[in-house]
Amino acid sequence: MTALHQLTLAEIHQGLAQKDFSSREITQHLLDRIRSLDKTYNCFITLDKKGALEAADAADSLLAKGSEGALLGVPFAHKDIFCTNGIRTSCGSKMLDNFVPPYDATVVAKLKNQGVVMLGKTNMDEFAMGSSNETSFYGAVKNPWDTNRVPGGSSGGSAAAIAARLTPAATGTDTGGSIRQPAALCGITGLKPTYGRVSRYGMIAFASSLDQGGPMARTAEDAAILLNAMAGYDNKDSTCTDIPVPDYTAELTQPLKGLRIGLPREYFDERLNEDMAQTVHCALAELEKLGATLIDVDLPNSALSVPAYYVIAPAEASSNLSRFDGVRYGYRCNDPKDLEDLYTRTRSEGFGDEVKRRILIGTYALSAGYYDAYYRKAQQIRRLINQDFVSAFEQVDIIAGPTSPSPAFKFGSKNNDPVSMYLEDIYTIAVNLAGLPGMSIPAGIVDKMPVGLQLVGNYFAEAKLLNVAHQYQTVTDWHKASPID
Amino acid sequence: MQWETVIGLEVHVQLSTQSKIFSGSSIAFGAEPNTQANAVDLAMPGTLPVANEQAFHKAIMFGLAIDAAIEKKSAFERKNYFYPDLPKGYQTTQLEKPIVGPGHIDIEVGENSTVKRIRIHHAHLEEDAGKSLHEDFHGMSGIDLNRAGTPLIEIVSEPDMSSSEEAIKFLKKVHGIVTYLGISDGDMSQGSLRCDANVSVRPVGEKKLGTRAEIKNLNSFRFIEKAIHIEVARQIELIEDGGTVVQETRLYDSEKNETRSMRSKEEANDYRYFPCPDLLPVVIEDSVIEALRKKIPELPEAKLQRFQSEYALSYYDASLLTELRSVADYFETTTKTCADAKLSANWIIGDLSAFLNKQGIPIEHSPVSANQLADLITRIKDQTISGKIAKQVFEAMCNGEGSADEIIESKGLKQLSDGGAIEAMVDDVIAKSAAQVEQYQAAEPDKQKKLLGYFVGQVMKASKGKANPGQVNKILAEKLAK
Amino acid sequence: MSITPDEIIATAKLAKLQVDDKDISEVTERISAILELVDQMQAIDTSEIQPMANVLDAVQYLRPDTIVEPDNKILRRDQFQQIAPATDEGLYLVPKVIE
Structure with missing residues (x-):
């Protein structure tokens, strides 16, 4: 029999239903694994052993009574950006090191209602600002494929935990690539839904107009099962869209015959290293074999996505992070001598360097005299980028390309050069600016490290993305490659 | 400059x-x-x-x-x-x-x-x-x-x-x-x-x-x-x-x-x-x-105009009554019930406002409702009580002692309009005031009016304020002319 | 557009952040590099383009005006204030506010 930690969500569900093992058994097994292995990987910031075992027992008694549900009793982890009632939610920051929210994020509540067993909260770049997990107050997460390399970020803890078989699946959030890029670098499957598909309530805001939560798992099928539970309208989030949620598992096995896949010329230029390009082309050839047609498309403004993003995201963040002032919760400096001192020292001591840097950029971009040149300009560029995708989707059903320009890099190689770090997200950022759904699936190995194929869909076409990804995963094994026994 | x-x-x-x-x-x-x-x-x-x-x-x-x-x-x-x-x-x-x-x-x-x-x-x-x-x-x-x-x-x-x-x-x-x-x-x-x-x-x-x-x-x-x-x-x-x-x-x-x-x-x-x-x-x-446009009520501007034309109120009275919608509403209810805009306006601007201001309570919480005030005004109009007695009744109403009618009844404040009883009181006063009668009868007609006040005051005092002042005046003038 | 150390200090003041003297040149240098990247936007003429705030051009759902509150509001306050740095008599405490 396959070891419990190697099972996918779908397999765990089946095993529980068939009484092959109990929820408590698999939960305890994973908690034991985390205890022995996570000293190395540092995937978790907070574990909830007691809560997990209680939830597992509750699930077992429901299962015994014949309850079903694809997620009932299934172990799981939340990125530490989602507020969890009674469980510390740090957002990877010293600022919230002591923050125990008395409420659940909508996504957390929805998954809880499905009977998910939460093991703990995963490590992340501080306030989701980073592409390597090196900005976490709790130390960087190590890539299970090579512990000298980064896991990607900001959802690096979730991605690495899934790759290291510490949890079968987890939540992530994606503002500029934070689900897809770590998924690619750790060799797992990650989906960023359409902006507005998943509620942002209780998900600590980085850049409100870009942030979107989504599932991270080992397979497209698992991602579909999770998205079924996560997606949907929430009257607590004004930006959440009120359109019906389809069953994302229903169309997984649709044949790909006639599928038109767009390849943006801009994503295959000289910036993409040759091995990466070759791997991506191999993956595309598989899709062709499944009946898809490859068509070149243009996204002429894609080079502007990183510049526009580094105005919009920091500007929104500078405002979103103003609430961390040491008054109502979180870190507060010792013995403030006056109000100004309270604010300045609390924020200077509580935030890390990258967060402070982005707050400064955002504050500067919004300050008097610069608004039009920066923020307004960036929102105009955003429309151009959006229009590029709208035109492309007139010719093709999905767009495909690399998720990142290279495989996982070594620790310390980019964190002294923010600009090169920012360019790590060159293929993912435009998707956030346009609000489209995007996925990364394992598509090969370069330099002994996994690399991802990115699939981008039209608005609310998550089912189509999952269908393509699933079909690819039925004919390839990259998603089964494991860095660990 | x-x-x-x-x-x-x-x-x-x-x-x-x-x-x-x-x-x-x-x-x-x-x-x-x-x-x-x-x-x-x-x-x-x-x-x-x-x-x-x-x-x-x-x-x-x-x-x-x-x-x-x-x-x-x-x-x-x-x-x-x-x-x-x-x-x-x-x-x-x-x-x-x-x-x-x-x-x-x-x-x-x-x-x-x-x-x-x-x-x-x-x-x-x-x-x-x-x-x-x-x-x-x-x-x-x-x-x-x-x-x-x-x-x-x-x-x-x-x-x-x-x-x-x-x-x-x-x-x-x-x-x-x-x-x-x-x-x-x-x-x-x-x-x-x-x-x-x-x-x-x-x-x-x-x-x-x-x-x-x-x-x-x-x-x-x-x-x-x-x-x-x-x-x-x-x-x-x-x-x-x-x-x-x-x-x-x-x-x-x-x-x-x-x-x-x-x-x-x-x-x-x-x-x-x-x-x-x-x-x-x-x-x-x-x-x-x-x-929402349909839900917009008559606004102060329009109400001010209407109060002047519909109720023949002065600009001053109308503006005082329309400053607050609650006061305007109170006025209109009172007026509708007692059918006397001028008296209603006077009472609201005068005694009622004075009382409410002193107590510091808004008109919505007035202990005397618009209909209760209207009942009081009705009793003035039908001559059950005089304006002066009405002030006494109003005070009692403010103290929560009951409706105008209940107070008039329990305190016996009903105006005396019985001609015989008033005549008897007039006779009594004339009998006790020989000097004043002499002075009155010797006076010029325009002076007499002034001197009559003394006799009216005495009769009102004897009746504890309840005698109908109109009748008292009339009977006195007749008797003193003899 | 490059940024000067003085502008960094003024911006930090607005953001209630402190930049130590020893760090100012490095911070200025890094932020200048980022602004240089950002300035690639300026090459494009966008005068005719409407800024895009929401990608779906969606409109706001308006909530009915109803009160949603727990039965025990004192208990809820106490829960919230348990995680607060300093409170007294139900109030959040801060160094004296001088107007």
């Missing part, structure tokens, strides 16, 4: 919704500190705003009442600054597309009550801040966020007023409109209506505006008047002494009756406005605007 004052007002009006503008917390006044502050109001991480429909509807009603254009697609911006009573570190407000566009409010100025039009630049929706309590908490200030998120409209006028009197008149108009519309309780003592004044001076005849100072914290009509006076005097003195006015925010200190610079506010006035990404543009359908 002759100076001219230029004033523009920014009036903040708390809207009388049930819940806050972006959360489901109650906005009721006076709750225990921070018990009406939920996760959204406290700006807990990850929480998000959802806009209140009624806040928009109430703002739109105000716009319709001042003849303003309603913005069909309005949006929210964030105004970023740090302050302990501002939990998110920004105020959610409207800048580019406020819900209410340009409009106007007319005031009457001068002795002839000439109409002067004050232009409204716009009115926008925003959230109120919490409160900093400065009592000493171990050398710290205490923050109560119950008020944070209360919906406000900020009404921004053009600099069209030229005296504190005009500013007060304008503010009273605003107060009348919002209370008539029922979109605010307008209670200044609880901060439901607050005002900042932009004040500048310029030589008479000069077209260009002088540099203005913004005076904050004006929370009563009296303070607004005093603050403007003192600020105008300060600016004129400054300029005449060779100085220049600095554009700044000044705080009115009512205890010292002075305005002083708020430098702390000045330092951080780069508010970095940008569109709030957590809120989407609000689209208002024409059908909604039309439905």
Whole structure:
């Protein structure tokens, strides 16, 4: 029999239903694994052993009574950006090191209602600002494929935990690539839904107009099962869209015959290293074999996505992070001598360097005299980028390309050069600016490290993305490659 | 040099919704500190705003009442600054597309009550801040966020007023409109209506505006008047002494009756406005605007005209009665029941107002209802009691001793109209007043009128005020003529 | 557009952040590099383009005006204030606010 930690969500569900093992058994097994292995990987910031075992027992008694549900009793982890009632939610920051929210994020509540067993909260770049997990107050997460390399970020803890078989699946959030890029670098499957598909309530805001939560798992099928539970309208989030949620598992096995896949010329230029390009082309050839047609498309403004993003995201963040002032919760400096001192020292001591840097950029971009040149300009560029995708989707059903320009890099190689770090997200950022759904699936190995194929869909076409990804995963094994026994 | 004052007002009006503008917390006044502050109001991480429909509807009603254009697609911006009573570190407000566009409010100025039009630049929706309590908490200030998120409209006028009197008149108009519309309780003592004044001076005849100072914290009509006076005097003195006015925010200190610079506010006035990404543009359908238009009641302006024409009231009486919708409603109910507008007006403006003012209670909570007052007036009209006795009955009614009829009955205050009984009392008085009778009969007819008062007084005294004064006069005149 | 150390200090003041003297040149250098990247936007003429705030051009859902509150508001306040740095008598405490 396959070891419990190697099972996918779908397999765990089946095993529980068939009484092959109990929820408590698999939960305890994973908690034991985390205890022995996570000293190395540092995937978790907070574990909830007691809560997990209680939830597992509750699930077992429901299962015994014949309850079903694809997620009932299934172990799981939340990125530490989602507020969890009674469980510390740090957002990877010293600022919230002591923050125990008395409420659940909508996504957390929805998954809880499905009977998910939460093991703990995963490590992340501080306030989701980073592409390597090196900005976490709790130390960087190590890539299970090579512990000298980064896991990607900001959802690096979730991605690495899934790759290291510490949890079968987890939540992530994606503002500029934070689900897809770590998924690619750790060799797992990650989906960023359409902006507005998943509620942002209780998900600590980085850049409100870009942030979107989504599932991270080992397979497209698992991602579909999770998205079924996560997606949907929430009257607590004004930006959440009120359109019906389809069953994302229903169309997984649709044949790909006639599928038109767009390849943006801009994503295959000289910036993409040759091995990466070759791997991506191999993956595309598989899709062709499944009946898809490859068509070149243009996204002429894609080079502007990183510049526009580094105005919009920091500007929104500078405002979103103003609430961390040491008054109502979180870190507060010792013995403030006056109000100004309270604010300045609390924020200077509580935030890390990258967060402070982005707050400064955002504050500067919004300050008097610069608004039009920066923020307004960036929102105009955003429309151009959006229009590029709208035109492309007139010719093709999905767009495909690399998720990142290279495989996982070594620790310390980019964190002294923010600009090169920012360019790590060159293929993912435009998707956030346009609000489209995007996925990364394992598509090969370069330099002994996994690399991802990115699939981008039209608005609310998550089912189509999952269908393509699933079909690819039925004919390839990259998603089964494991860095660990 | 002759100076001219230029004033523009920014009036903040708390809207009388049930819940806050972006959360489901109650906005009721006076709750225990921070018990009406939920996760959204406290700006807990990850929480998000959802806009209140009624806040928009109430703002739109105000716009319709001042003849303003309603913005069909309005949006929210964030105004970023740090302050302990501002939990998110920004105020959610409207800048580019406020819900209410340009409009106007007319005031009457001068002795002839000439109409002067004050232009409204716009009115926008925003959230109120919490409160900093400065009592000493171990050398710290205490923050109560119950008020944070209360919906406000900020009404921004053009600099069209030229005296504190005009500013007060304008503010009273605003107060009348919002209370008539029922979109605010307008209670200044609880901060439901607050005002900042932009004040500048310029030589008479000069077209260009002088540099203005913004005076904050004006929370009563009296303070607004005093603050403007003192600020105008300060600016004129400054300029005449060779100085220049600095554009700044000044705080009115009512205890010292002075305005002083708020430098702390000045330092951080780069508010970095940008569109709030957590809120989407609000689209208002024409059908909604039309439905709200139908809900607009008769406004103070129109009511003032009608009271003069329909009830033949003086401008003065009508304006007193229409200042508050509650008073106007009270008047109309009283009048309808007793069918005497003049008496109703007199009683409401006179005894009732005096009593309510003394007790400090609003007319809505008057112990004497409009119908009860009407019953009292009816008893004066049907001569059951005299006007003088009515005052005594009214006092008892105010003390909760019962209805007019019950009090008249239990105290035996019914007017004596029995001719025989009055005649007997008259005879008795005449018999006891030989000297006065002699004097009366010797007097010229026009003097007699005056002397008759003595006899009337004596008879009224004998009847304990209950004798019908008309009959007493008539019988006395007859008997003394003999 | 490059940024000067003075502008960094002024911006930090607005953001209530402190930049130590020893770090100022490095911070300035890094932020200048980022602004240089950002300035690639300026090459494009966008004068005719409407800024895009929401990708779906969606409109705001308005909430009915109803009060949603727990039965025990004091208990809820106490829960919230348990995680607060300093409170007294139900109030959040801060160094004296001077107007």
